[in-house]
Amino acid sequence: MSASRNRMSRPALALVLIGAGIMLAPLLWTLLLSLKSNSALMRSSSTAFHGPWTLENYAAILGNSQVLHWLLNSIIVSLGTTGGVLILCSLAGYGFARLDFPFKRALFLLVLLGLAIPEQAVILPRHRLFAELGLHNSYPGLILPGLVAPFGVFFMTQYFRSIPVELDEAAMLDGASRWTIFWKVLLPLTIPAQSALAVFTFLGSWNDYWWPLISATRSDRFTLTVGLASSQMNYAQTSGLGYLMAQAVFASVPILIVYLVFQKQIVRAMSGAAVR
Amino acid sequence: MKRLLALALTLLVLSCAPADKRTHINLQRFFGECGALYGHSIDVAHAEGECGIMTTLINRFNAENPDVHVDVNVVAWPGYAQLSAQIAARDPPDLVTMHQGVLTDYAARGLVEPVEPMLRQAGLKPDDFTDAGRRGVTKNGAMYGVPWDTIGGLFHINTALFAKAGLLRAGKPVLPTSPRELLAQARQFKERTGTPYFIQSEVNDPATQVRNLYTYLLAQDAVIFPDAHHIRLTTHQAKEIVTLFKTINDQHLSTLNQDTPAAINSFLNGQGGIYPTGTWMIGSFQAESETPGRPLYRSYAVFPYPRLWGHPAAFVDGHSWVMPKRKRSPATRAAIARFLAFMAAHNFDWSRTGHVSAMKAVVASAAFKQLPHRADIAPLAEIGRPLPGTIRRQGAIEGILGEELAAAISGQKPVAQALADAERRTNTLLAQLD
Numbered sequence: 001m002s003a004s005r006n007r008m009s010r011p012a013l014a015l016v017l018i019g020a021g022i023m024l025a026p027l028l029w030t031l032l033l034s035l036k037s038n039s040a041l042m043r044s045s046s047t048a049f050h051g052p053w054t055l056e057n058y059a060a061i062l063g064n065s066q067v068l069h070w071l072l073n074s075i076i077v078s079l080g081t082t083g084g085v086l087i088l089c090s091l092a093g094y095g096f097a098r099l100d101f102p103f104k105r106a107l108f109l110l111v112l113l114g115l116a117i118p119e120q121a122v123i124l125p126r127h128r129l130f131a132e133l134g135l136h137n138s139y140p141g142l143i144l145p146g147l148v149a150p151f152g153v154f155f156m157t158q159y160f161r162s163i164p165v166e167l168d169e170a171a172m173l174d175g176a177s178r179w180t181i182f183w184k185v186l187l188p189l190t191i192p193a194q195s196a197l198a199v200f201t202f203l204g205s206w207n208d209y210w211w212p213l214i215s216a217t218r219s220d221r222f223t224l225t226v227g228l229a230s231s232q233m234n235y236a237q238t239s240g241l242g243y244l245m246a247q248a249v250f251a252s253v254p255i256l257i258v259y260l261v262f263q264k265q266i267v268r269a270m271s272g273a274a275v276r
Numbered sequence: 277m278k279r280l281l282a283l284a285l286t287l288l289v290l291s292c293a294p295a296d297k298r299t300h301i302n303l304q305r306f307f308g309e310c311g312a313l314y315g316h317s318i319d320v321a322h323a324e325g326e327c328g329i330m331t332t333l334i335n336r337f338n339a340e341n342p343d344v345h346v347d348v349n350v351v352a353w354p355g356y357a358q359l360s361a362q363i364a365a366r367d368p369p370d371l372v373t374m375h376q377g378v379l380t381d382y383a384a385r386g387l388v389e390p391v392e393p394m395l396r397q398a399g400l401k402p403d404d405f406t407d408a409g410r411r412g413v414t415k416n417g418a419m420y421g422v423p424w425d426t427i428g429g430l431f432h433i434n435t436a437l438f439a440k441a442g443l444l445r446a447g448k449p450v451l452p453t454s455p456r457e458l459l460a461q462a463r464q465f466k467e468r469t470g471t472p473y474f475i476q477s478e479v480n481d482p483a484t485q486v487r488n489l490y491t492y493l494l495a496q497d498a499v500i501f502p503d504a505h506h507i508r509l510t511t512h513q514a515k516e517i518v519t520l521f522k523t524i525n526d527q528h529l530s531t532l533n534q535d536t537p538a539a540i541n542s543f544l545n546g547q548g549g550i551y552p553t554g555t556w557m558i559g560s561f562q563a564e565s566e567t568p569g570r571p572l573y574r575s576y577a578v579f580p581y582p583r584l585w586g587h588p589a590a591f592v593d594g595h596s597w598v599m600p601k602r603k604r605s606p607a608t609r610a611a612i613a614r615f616l617a618f619m620a621a622h623n624f625d626w627s628r629t630g631h632v633s634a635m636k637a638v639v640a641s642a643a644f645k646q647l648p649h650r651a652d653i654a655p656l657a658e659i660g661r662p663l664p665g666t667i668r669r670q671g672a673i674e675g676i677l678g679e680e681l682a683a684a685i686s687g688q689k690p691v692a693q694a695l696a697d698a699e700r701r702t703n704t705l706l707a708q709l710d
Contacts, residue, residue, distance in 0.1 A: 060312050063313070066311070131366065136361075214361035218349060219349050233307070233308040
């Protein structure tokens with residue numbers, strides 16, 4: 001039986017390895033290109049396969065005095081958005097899953113409708129609203145739009161619904177208030193869902209380009225994505241390919257760290273295991 | 277407690293920095309960021325590339341004008357999404373870099389200031405600028421930008437391959453003077469060198485063939501846009517030009533299916549005779565021509581497009597300095613005028629990027645002509661013509677024409693149908709504008 005399972009798993013393993021190779025190839029190619037000088041790559045990108053390699057592209061990135069500032073901005077905005085989304089979505093999810101209040105179904109439907117409205121449809125009125133409020137070029141201006149997270153509300157509602165109501169009733173019999181039940185009984189049980197939501201929100205916020213591009217128009221408020229784009233030459237894809245690739249690698253490193261730290265949660269979330 | 281008080285006092289004293297009495301100019305530009313290399317340099321003569329030269333020019337202005345400070349905001353290319361957002365938020369910069377083709381849209385909506393009063397304040401006259409530069413920023417009779425340079429298509433030539441093809445006379449490439457001669461020379465070139473006559477970037481680069489079409493239509497004084505809401509492409513002239521492009525591809529006289537990086541690669545590695553692309557590549561190709569062992573070593577020349585029809589002409593665009601409409605104090609206006617005068621005086625330095633200067637005096641100067649190839653491309657300042665100053669959405673139009681030309685050249689559509697479709701689609705777009 002064991003030998004048969006091994007025979008079965010070898011082709012599967014080979015397929016997985018091939019798949020992983022296909023996925024990794026562009027990443028490795030990016031890394032290799034980032035280690036070559038721009039002039040060498042202009043002559044032929046195949047020079048990436050052999051030396052001399054150089055770190056000059058990374059030195060140019062780090063030599064920009066504003067890069068660390070942009071990195072800090074990205075961290076503040078991504079963490080701020082993630083924290084806000086977790087708080088709001090947990091509260092809303094608990095409310096929709098456990099409380100009875102007027103127009104609950106209509107409100108939930110309204111939230112779900114939010115999933116169908118693309119950002120492009122609301123960007124103009126939102127931009128004007130933020131301009132009236134003087135929120136452009138500020139951290140709140142970058143964080144607040146990210147807090148509107150219909151997917152997060154839906155996700156947390158479904159998760160709270162999957163927790164047996166008997167737990168609430170038992171806590172109520174012991175004299176616990178609504179808040180105590182939420183805070184001490186149910187919320188700890190939603191940690192897997194919170195982790196998954198946090199990872200998705202953080203990644204989305206970190207990679208966001210469009211809203212920061214038009215809201216943060218001063219370089220001291222740029223996030224890393226916008227800042228790195230601004231430092232590109234006009235013909236980056238032709239005469240600055242090495243630098244362009246180094247930027248891609250540099251911007252990916254924090255994401256890679258997040259992935260390594262929260263690997264379990266991401267895999268659970270991707271496989272749907274976070275929603276029981 | 278005492279320590280805490282002392283700390284608070286120290287912080288208070290430190291925070292009492294002297295007031296900044298300088299007049300600030302908020303300048304927004306593209307061309308990239310290169311603070312690592314040029315962040316503190318004012319040595320303009322030794323700066324290289326668009327970013328390096330621009331950065332050192334502004335550093336030098338700040339150094340020479342201690343009462344003024346230019347605060348630079350570098351935006352992601354091309355920066356128009358940000359500028360539009362800033363205008364919508366009523367917080368545009370004082371000065372911004374803008375393509376002359378794009379300027380039409382901003383001028384038509386009254387979002388930018390006419391610059392002639394500012395030119396007078398800076399001690400500059402419209403006549404100081406080249407014809408191409410002035411045409412590029414003039415919209416409905418008024419100048420809405422200060423011309424900074426002229427950019428356009430050129431024939432970048434591998435002279436070693438031209439010599440092998442027998443198309444070099446007295447050290448100069450022999451260029452065709454008619455479509456028939458072009459095809460004959462291209463066939464001769466291919467036979468003798470084994471490489472295509474043209475290297476072209478046709479994938480993901482709609483601008484290339486549109487630039488070529490505009491150039492050859494302008495050479496025949498064709499009226500491309502009879503008015504601000506119509507394009508005219510169903511003409512014998514347009515059909516003849518596009519048919520030539522198709523013949524070049526059909527007979528494999530050009531590289532096929534290359535994007536811009538691939539085409540540059542091909543040219544640098546000696547895989548074709550002529551690479552029609554912009555002024556911006558001169559620096560990179562010249563550097564290769566000075567590197568022993570490279571295919572372009574001592575084998576590079578560059579010229580405006582040859583006259584195949586009508587008279588010499590070239591479709592051009594250019595960069596300009598534009599002032600978005602906003603309230604400005606007289607001090608700020610005076611500072612901007614001083615900055616524009618400084619930049620005009622240093623326009624020669626910018627011409628080292630490969631772009632043709634927008635100042636007549638620079639183009640006529642010996643220093644400019646002594647730069648590699650500049651004497652050969654200087655005519656662009658006179659023959660260069662932008663689209664009429666009333667035509668908006670030039671980028672979108674370029675996209676439409678690029679798609680239809682690609683369909684015609686690759687044989688997906690008959691030439692006449694592609695031109696009719698391009699005309700219909702463009703007119704639909706222009707009809708939507710007020």
